[in-house]
Amino acid sequence: MKHDERPDWQPTWRKPVGIIVLLVALTLYAVAIASASSIIGQxxxxxxxxxxxxxGVAWLLPLRRFLIWMExxxxG
Structure with missing residues (x-):
């Protein structure tokens, strides 16, 4: 094991921060879509x-790379 590598069992800050960022980003995305519904509804x-x-599917496109980063x- 190299000096700068962590053992697999040690937690990293990326997972909790990634979950918070994901929740905030999805909330902002949902609010943006909901605010556009008055236009789309016409x-x-x-x-x-x-x-x-x-x-509804577009938010999944960057998700794979983001989850890889969290892990x-x-x-990539």
């Missing part, structure tokens, strides 16, 4: 459905 129902499906400290 569109055709099929377009609304498509937009909400895309926005390993690397971004």
């Amino acid at each position: 569109w055709h129902v099929l377009l609304q459905t498509l937009v909400y499906i895309v926005l 390993t400290g690397r971004w």
